[in-house]
Amino acid sequence: MKTILGLDIGGTKILGVLYDLDGKELAREKKKTKANEGLEVVMSQIYKVIDALKSFEDAQILAIGAGVPGIVDDNGTVAFSPNIPFRDFTLGKKLSERYEVPVYVGNDVNVAMYGEYKHLDSRASKHVLGIFIGTGVGGAIIIDGKLYTGQGSAGEFGHMVVSADGAYCGCGAQGCLEAYASKTAIQKYILKQLTKGRKSMFSDLLEEDGAVLKSSSIRKAYDAHDELAKEVVDRLARYMGIAVGSLVNLYHPEMMIIGGGITEALGDLLLEKIISESRQHAMPGLMETVNFTVSELADEAGVFGAYQLAQNML
Amino acid sequence: MKTILGLDIGGTKILGVLYDLDGKELAREKKKTKANEGLEVVMSQIYKVIDALKSFEDAQILAIGAGVPGIVDDNGTVAFSPNIPFRDFTLGKKLSERYEVPVYVGNDVNVAMYGEYKHLDSRASKHVLGIFIGTGVGGAIIIDGKLYTGQGSAGEFGHMVVSADGAYCGCGAQGCLEAYASKTAIQKYILKQLTKGRKSMFSDLLEEDGAVLKSSSIRKAYDAHDELAKEVVDRLARYMGIAVGSLVNLYHPEMMIIGGGITEALGDLLLEKIISESRQHAMPGLMETVNFTVSELADEAGVFGAYQLAQNML
Numbered sequence: 001m002k003t004i005l006g007l008d009i010g011g012t013k014i015l016g017v018l019y020d021l022d023g024k025e026l027a028r029e030k031k032k033t034k035a036n037e038g039l040e041v042v043m044s045q046i047y048k049v050i051d052a053l054k055s056f057e058d059a060q061i062l063a064i065g066a067g068v069p070g071i072v073d074d075n076g077t078v079a080f081s082p083n084i085p086f087r088d089f090t091l092g093k094k095l096s097e098r099y100e101v102p103v104y105v106g107n108d109v110n111v112a113m114y115g116e117y118k119h120l121d122s123r124a125s126k127h128v129l130g131i132f133i134g135t136g137v138g139g140a141i142i143i144d145g146k147l148y149t150g151q152g153s154a155g156e157f158g159h160m161v162v163s164a165d166g167a168y169c170g171c172g173a174q175g176c177l178e179a180y181a182s183k184t185a186i187q188k189y190i191l192k193q194l195t196k197g198r199k200s201m202f203s204d205l206l207e208e209d210g211a212v213l214k215s216s217s218i219r220k221a222y223d224a225h226d227e228l229a230k231e232v233v234d235r236l237a238r239y240m241g242i243a244v245g246s247l248v249n250l251y252h253p254e255m256m257i258i259g260g261g262i263t264e265a266l267g268d269l270l271l272e273k274i275i276s277e278s279r280q281h282a283m284p285g286l287m288e289t290v291n292f293t294v295s296e297l298a299d300e301a302g303v304f305g306a307y308q309l310a311q312n313m314l
Numbered sequence: 315m316k317t318i319l320g321l322d323i324g325g326t327k328i329l330g331v332l333y334d335l336d337g338k339e340l341a342r343e344k345k346k347t348k349a350n351e352g353l354e355v356v357m358s359q360i361y362k363v364i365d366a367l368k369s370f371e372d373a374q375i376l377a378i379g380a381g382v383p384g385i386v387d388d389n390g391t392v393a394f395s396p397n398i399p400f401r402d403f404t405l406g407k408k409l410s411e412r413y414e415v416p417v418y419v420g421n422d423v424n425v426a427m428y429g430e431y432k433h434l435d436s437r438a439s440k441h442v443l444g445i446f447i448g449t450g451v452g453g454a455i456i457i458d459g460k461l462y463t464g465q466g467s468a469g470e471f472g473h474m475v476v477s478a479d480g481a482y483c484g485c486g487a488q489g490c491l492e493a494y495a496s497k498t499a500i501q502k503y504i505l506k507q508l509t510k511g512r513k514s515m516f517s518d519l520l521e522e523d524g525a526v527l528k529s530s531s532i533r534k535a536y537d538a539h540d541e542l543a544k545e546v547v548d549r550l551a552r553y554m555g556i557a558v559g560s561l562v563n564l565y566h567p568e569m570m571i572i573g574g575g576i577t578e579a580l581g582d583l584l585l586e587k588i589i590s591e592s593r594q595h596a597m598p599g600l601m602e603t604v605n606f607t608v609s610e611l612a613d614e615a616g617v618f619g620a621y622q623l624a625q626n627m628l
Contacts, residue, residue, distance in 0.1 A: 071599075079599075127464050141565075143457055150441050150566030151603050159597055160560040163478040164553070173559070173595045239478070245487070246474040250564065251455075252464030281487045283473055285385075285393075289465050 001026075003059045004310050005050065007066035008108065008302030011035055011083030016049040017303040018056055021311075027056045028303075039085045043094070050099065064095055065104040065310030067111030067302045073152040076105035102313040106147065108302060109138030110155060114147050115305025116257050116295045125254035125291070129247055131157050132295075133240075133260035136170070137178040141251070147309070158182065162242045180239035183262060186232055187213050193228055200228035215261035222266070236262070237270060241277020248282040248290055259295030267294055315340075317373045318624050319364065321380035322422070322616030325349055325397030330363040331617040332370055335625075341370040342617075353399045357408070364413065378409055379418045379624030381425030381616045387466040390419035416627040420461065422616060423452030424469060428461050429619025430571050430609045439568035439605070443561055445471050446609075447554075447574035450484070451492040455565070461623070472496065476556045494553035497576060500546055501527050507542055514542035529575035536580070550576070551584060555591020562596040562604055573609030581608055 003026060008015045014033050018026045029052040031045045054061060068091065070081030076092015078084075096103040106114075113130025117140075121128075128142040137158030141148040148154055158178030159171055166175030170184070179185055190202050190213065201224060205217040221229035244256060263270060271294050279287050297304055317340060322329040328347050332340045343366040345359045368375060382405065384395030390406015392398075410417040420428075427444025431454075435442075444454040451472030455462040462468055472492030473485055480489030484498070493499055504516050504527065515538060519531040535543035558570065577584060585608050593601050611618055 143462060148457060151568060152566060153597065153600055154564065154566040156563040156566075156597060159563040159595075160474070161556045161595055162475055164476055164480070164556055166478070171597055175556075176595075242475045242478055242489075249470040249473040250468065252466060252468040252470075254465060281473075281475055281490075283467065283470060283485055286467060 001058055001060065003056075003061050004307050004314075005053055005061050005064045006303035006305070006307035006310065007046070007049065007064065008112075008299075008306060009033065009046065009066055009068045009084065010108070010302075011069060014045055014049050015299075015303055016053050017307065018053040018059060018061075019307045021062075023304075023307065026059070027053055029053050033084060035084045039089070042084060046095075047098070050095075054099075061099060061101055063102045063104070063310040063313050064099060065106075065111070065306030065308070066091070066095070067106055067108035067306050069108045071153055072105050072107050074149070076103060078105065079152070102310070104306070104309040104313055106149070106306075106309060107138075107155075109134075110140045110147055110149060111305040111309060112297075112301035113140030113257060113259060113295075113305070114142065115301040115303075115308060116259055116297055117142050118308045119297055119301075119304060120257060120293060121255060121291075127251065127253045128255045128257065129157075129251055129253045130257040130259055130295075131240075131244070131247070133181060133183065133236075133258075133262050135183055137182050157243060157247065160243060160246065162239055162246075177239060177243045181236055181243070183213070183215070186218070186236060186262070189235070190228065190232060193231075198228055201226045202228060215265035218262060219265040222269075233266065233270060234273065237273030238277055240274045242281055244274055245278035245281025245287075248278065248286050252286060253290060255291040255293065257293055257295055259301070261298070263294055264296075264298055270294075315372055315374065317370075317375050318621050318628075319367055319375050319378045320617035320619070320621035320624065321360070321363065321378065322426075322613075322620060323347065323360065323380055323382045323398070324422070324616075325383060328359055328363050329613075329617055330367050331621065332367040332373060332375075333621045335376075337618075337621065340373070341367055343367050347398065349398045353403070356398060360409075361412070364409075368413075375413060375415055377416045377418070377624040377627050378413060379420075379425070379620030379622070380405070380409070381420055381422040381620050383422045385467055386419050386421050388463070390417060392419065393466070416624070418620070418623040418627055420463070420620075420623060421452075421467075421469075423448075424454045424461055424463065425619040425623060426611075426615035427454030427571060427573060427609075427619070428456065429615040429617075429622060430573055430611055431456050431569075432622045433611055433615075433618060434571060434607060435569060435605075441565065441567045442569045442571065443471075443565055443567045444571040444573055444609070445554075445558070445561070447495060447497065447550075447572075447576050449497055451496045471557060471561065474557060474560065476553055476560075491553060491557045495550055495557070497526070497529070500532070500550060500576070503549070504542065504546060507545075512542055515540045516542055529579035532576060533579040536583075547580065547584060548587065551587030552591055554588045556595055558588055559592035559595025559601075562592065562600050566600060567604060569605040569607065571607055571609055573615070575612070577608055578610075578612055584608075
């Protein structure tokens, strides 16, 4: 049977899904990345995932797609990954030689948002932006139906300045969107407010969730009319709205997909607030021409986008 | 002789240039736009320019290109122009029917920056951004060697937010780049400083120049070590640098062209300052991969871009 393999290579786990040529899932396999055990161990974990799926019935793999955190060039070389020991590593070439099939490797957020695009609406819209709120803030640019990466790093929406002289960002710069709208920035803001002595459900929720606040906890506190939760959501919408309004002026796309765990947990409630703030910044008449939607695939977006990008190579 | 006609339709004048198929200028014609006399007068002025050039020797016009201030869609319909009485006006169709040739109509800044791109480096670079400092701040996006306009209005770099809660912009929004880096914003800043009682050459220069300060006057004051001029140039470079750094993160282009009268008057002196500020905002490693250059064609960019875009239709 002719199949295509999608891989989502993350900092903690590797997910592989085998699809038939119509995009139907046939099998899946998950392994730990073991990133701290070095490059060779990581590669052997990737091979194990692929080999397990290859043995599925009479699967003949025609192409492989993969998303990886970090900077990836057009040839599938990973210049740098923040979580995995890839440094100028020719991942695409390695996989292609080993399995003798065409291989697509892209940045994980690019690949996942491309998956959302293909899932949501790839026929009606050709110019689409995806913006993703995770630990950081990332994005993807789709132009004429194709993923645009410029010289490799395009779509870093988290690192557009929204506030000159503003908050410091993990990248070293000042005023980046990511310093306001990432999960990391949100948690930092909540902790600061709690330290100041503000009363909020987040005290208990943070204890329950452990080191990292869950997206669902933000929703829970918001639904319980927690005042700090309302402030956090409004603040997130504010800065996201500034960015989204600017992006509408920059790209005038047909559709914008807002993705990530927090977005999916808050859904239309957050989307409406973001749209409302964007109207303050988009040029007259433009907002009405753009469709806004929340992502739907959650953790499945990566493998599905990888499958789609692999299929494009055939 | 086979020719192509480029038109630059401005708020005060219409410039037409006739080119041969190798881009050599054969003849030019200029008329007042007479925008305040209404649509029919404007159209008759445009026809006069074209007809005058059409009568050049044995010119056979194969295609017409035109740049117009305002919002233009893919079909050459001008949705709105701030200076000319075009409202949902099918300019492209009108010209195409009258002269029986293919006609390209685009936004004036888009068209001019495309002209700069073709003039400067259209072979080496495929992904290029042009950012233009004029009365406002505009831009153009070139992807895969083609002008990208999204749904019509892409490239409005003047209306990306650089400062949340910042200065009010003519568009109604707050914190737009245009509110800091346009000629209008610069003149406003200078007037405010003079009103505060600051001593500067700009007092005399403004009187000499009349209502609008000339770009050459900014250069003159800067070269004379005028303190306010230095401040104005540094402030311009600061906000342009924030925008340019963000744009590098968003598009990761191969080249960025900084254009407009002020840019051409200040040249590399301004460009170096902008690049230096951009480094504070672009992600690590990206600035080194982008070529920065100042525009070169000045007022000729519009007709030349129009010619190039018309030629693409053949």
